[in-house]
Amino acid sequence: MIKIKPYKEIKPFKERNKPKFIHPDGEIIYGTILDEIEIEHGxxxxxxxxxxxxxxLYDDRSEEFRFCYYYINFSNPNAHWIFAQFALTLTKEQYLEFHKRMQEKGWI
Structure with a gap:
């Protein structure tokens, strides 16, 4: 049996800070996480x-999906969750286009 070191859980999304997005031109926009789906993997x-x-949901009322992840390294003596700062964001239309093309190629 593998013994896992104790660590803090990730806060529920409604208790986390608002997501901050910095565009290449330096513009900063904020959003609100409306909902979240999670899959765990070790x-x-x-x-x-x-x-x-x-x-x-962005302040301008537009919506996107963000694909991101947290990870924890148990070999670190101070194991803690780390948010991977680079994440893909897609509009609903962009996501559906990717899904359609994946189906056309037989990926899914």
């Missing part, structure tokens, strides 16, 4: 991942 190297799809 590997043999001692890392554990939480893959997320988040529904984001």
């Amino acid at each position: 590997d043999l190297k001692g890392k554990f991942y939480k893959y997320l799809v988040q529904k984001i």
